[in-house]
Amino acid sequence: MRSxxxxxxxxxxxxxxxxxxxxxxxxxxxxxxxxxxxxxxxxGVVGTGSGGGARAPQISDAQRAPLxxxxxxxxxxxxxxxxxxLVTTGEFRHKTLTPTFLATPKRxxxxxxxxxxxxxxxxxxGVFAMVGSVGAGSGIMAVFGQDAQLGSSGIWxxxxxxxxxxxxxxxxxxxxGALIPSQxxxxxxxxxxxxxVEPILRFASGLTDWSASIGxxxxxxxxxxxxxxxxxxxxxxxxxxxxxxxxxxxLAAYAVVAAVLGYFTSWxxxxx
Amino acid sequence: xAEGVTIEFTNVTKRFGSVEAVSDxxxxxxxxxxxxxxxxxxxxxxxxxxxxxxxVTPTSGSATFGGTTYRNLSSPLGTVGxxxxxxxxxxxxxxxxxxxxxxxxxxLPRSRVGIVLEQVGLESYGNRRVGGYSLGMRQRLGLAYALxxxxxxxxxxxxxxxxxxxxxxxxxLFLRQLAAEGRTVLVSSHLLSEVQxxxxxxxxxxxxxxxxxxxxxxxxxxxxxQVIVDSPNREGLGWALQAAxxxxxxxxxxxxxxxxDATEIGRIAFAAGIPLSSLSQKxxxxxxxxxxxxxxxxxx
Ligand SMILES: Nc1ncnc2c1ncn2[C@@H]1O[C@H](COP(=O)(O)OP(=O)(O)O)[C@@H](O)[C@H]1O
Ligand SMILES: [Mg+2]
Numbered sequence: 001m002r003s004x005x006x007x008x009x010x011x012x013x014x015x016x017x018x019x020x021x022x023x024x025x026x027x028x029x030x031x032x033x034x035x036x037x038x039x040x041x042x043x044g045v046v047g048t049g050s051g052g053g054a055r056a057p058q059i060s061d062a063q064r065a066p067l068x069x070x071x072x073x074x075x076x077x078x079x080x081x082x083x084x085x086l087v088t089t090g091e092f093r094h095k096t097l098t099p100t101f102l103a104t105p106k107r108x109x110x111x112x113x114x115x116x117x118x119x120x121x122x123x124x125x126g127v128f129a130m131v132g133s134v135g136a137g138s139g140i141m142a143v144f145g146q147d148a149q150l151g152s153s154g155i156w157x158x159x160x161x162x163x164x165x166x167x168x169x170x171x172x173x174x175x176x177g178a179l180i181p182s183q184x185x186x187x188x189x190x191x192x193x194x195x196x197v198e199p200i201l202r203f204a205s206g207l208t209d210w211s212a213s214i215g216x217x218x219x220x221x222x223x224x225x226x227x228x229x230x231x232x233x234x235x236x237x238x239x240x241x242x243x244x245x246x247x248x249x250x251l252a253a254y255a256v257v258a259a260v261l262g263y264f265t266s267w268x269x270x271x272x
Numbered sequence: 273x274a275e276g277v278t279i280e281f282t283n284v285t286k287r288f289g290s291v292e293a294v295s296d297x298x299x300x301x302x303x304x305x306x307x308x309x310x311x312x313x314x315x316x317x318x319x320x321x322x323x324x325x326x327x328v329t330p331t332s333g334s335a336t337f338g339g340t341t342y343r344n345l346s347s348p349l350g351t352v353g354x355x356x357x358x359x360x361x362x363x364x365x366x367x368x369x370x371x372x373x374x375x376x377x378x379x380l381p382r383s384r385v386g387i388v389l390e391q392v393g394l395e396s397y398g399n400r401r402v403g404g405y406s407l408g409m410r411q412r413l414g415l416a417y418a419l420x421x422x423x424x425x426x427x428x429x430x431x432x433x434x435x436x437x438x439x440x441x442x443x444x445l446f447l448r449q450l451a452a453e454g455r456t457v458l459v460s461s462h463l464l465s466e467v468q469x470x471x472x473x474x475x476x477x478x479x480x481x482x483x484x485x486x487x488x489x490x491x492x493x494x495x496x497x498q499v500i501v502d503s504p505n506r507e508g509l510g511w512a513l514q515a516a517x518x519x520x521x522x523x524x525x526x527x528x529x530x531x532x533d534a535t536e537i538g539r540i541a542f543a544a545g546i547p548l549s550s551l552s553q554k555x556x557x558x559x560x561x562x563x564x565x566x567x568x569x570x571x572x
Binding site (some may be wrong): 002003006009010013018062090094095099101102103104105106163270272 | 318319322326327328329342343345347349350352356359360361362363364365369370372373374376377378379381383417
């Protein structure tokens with residue numbers, strides 16, 4: 001057990017001693033703040049009637065804040081996935097599995113320690129992303145005199161669930177990195193899947209009932225179900241969704257299944 | 273420092289697909305000495321050492337430290353230190369941070385980081401990113417990692433590769449000191465000349481098989497198949513050797529005859545009436561014996 005704690009500590013230090021995490025964090029916060037703030041401003045301008053009011057999406061005052069804040073995770077989640085995947089594939093790329101396995105010959109223990117350490121890091125990314133989306137979103141709402149709902153316990157529950165989602169996404173990245181040790185391949189797959197493949201699958205699966213019952217298990221759908229609000233639920237309100245805790249379990253299952261497959265394919269291999 | 277223990281390879285075989293990299297290798301390495309693990313490139317040295325360290329799983333057989341496999345050591349870094357290649361670092365991490373990560377993983381005090389950096393002469397470079405290190409500095413950092421747990425056994429794969437003459441001198445003295453402290457030191461190299469001043473014992477492999485095991489001096493005993501002969505009448509000697517079917521080279525100090533026995537060459541000269549000024553079986557040097565053992569393609 002002590003040795004397990006030491007492995008987690010070391011995996012955590014690996015992340016903090018290179019520049020990757022804060023570069024990703026800065027880009028993520030800027031991106032999330034820009035989208036959350038920008039959209040609030042656009043909706044604000046359109047909503048006050050100075051734009052083409054009739055065509056504007058119907059967003060109630062109650063819907064606005066959760067929708068805007070959820071951008072932190074609904075578009076920001078790709079950053080913790082990249083962090084988890086890059087940190088894990090980096091071990092193969094830089095051949096640091098050699099000193100790692102020499103210091104801790106029980107390889108499964110290291111993979112679990114990595115999942116735990118990056119889950120914590122993902123939560124930290126979740127906090128940053130929420131600072132970005134809630135900060136920028138509520139600031140612009142104040143400009144338009146809208147209710148930012150910062151006193152609502154429902155909003156803070158959403159923020160907490162979004163942080164959990166980001167933590168789980170980072171663990172998914174670790175599993176993916178173990179499954180696809182090639183760094184370039186892992187980056188391409190993460191970006192292609194999160195930015196193109198999954199959005200299309202989610203849209204297509206929503207077209208019929210039977211496919212929707214499968215589509216709700218897609219990782220992005222599970223994540224949105226966990227957070228409880230997103231622009232997807234707005235664009236397709238009839239979408240079948242999981243309960244928030246089911247969404248969390250589905251995401252965790254993705255992380256665990258990928259890590260177990262990665263363990264048996266690449267992690268246990270000869271290090272030559 | 274932990275006790276030096278005996279390294280034991282017992283019938284170790286490793287196949288990569290159809291390639292048999294290591295074949296039924298058995299030998300042991302005793303504490304308090306430097307043992308050279310020699311063989312040409314591709315002989316299977318790195319594969320053998322990685323099997324010893326639990327990084328590569330043998331197809332059959334086992335390699336242990338005093339009977340315990342690496343994966344079952346209770347304190348791996350405190351028992352064995354290993355430096356396997358010059359590039360197992362994240363280029364964006366500083367040397368001190370690199371060492372700190374593994375000190376944490378192994379439960380070693382943080383103070384060890386500064387101590388080992390000083391031991392290898394990197395104390396003023398510890399806070400630089402490893403990406404900017406020269407090959408020599410990387411080799412030293414690899415050694416620092418090996419020393420992190422103050423182990424009784426050191427396993428070093430080609431640690432001299434890429435060092436400048438000053439670095440080579442330094443590492444030779446350093447290995448001597450480590451062995452004098454009672455540690456088991458196993459150093460691989462593809463060049464005998466690189467380590468012959470440092471090692472007490474040699475284990476020589478070629479094509480994954482053991483070809484020689486003994487003291488460094490035992491290499492000198494290997495019989496040479498060459499004869500050095502000379503005559504005031506070199507031309508006549510040449511004809512006589514050629515007639516007898518020998519291959520030879522004429523050098524300034526004499527004629528070197530391959531695959532020959534001195535008695536036989538003397539008899540041929542006598543029969544041809546050639547006077548000899550010198551005749552002897554060539555004394556095989558260490559390097560020649562080494563090359564003879566590993567085969568011609570070993571002379572890379
Ligand atoms: N991962 C691998 N896959 C296939 N063949 C390998 C692998 N690693 C080493 N080999 C082969 O095994 C043999 C021994 O290699 P190696 O142990 O690196 O030799 P050395 O360290 O003595 O130069 C070589 O023929 C090499 O090509
Ligand atoms: Mg080698």
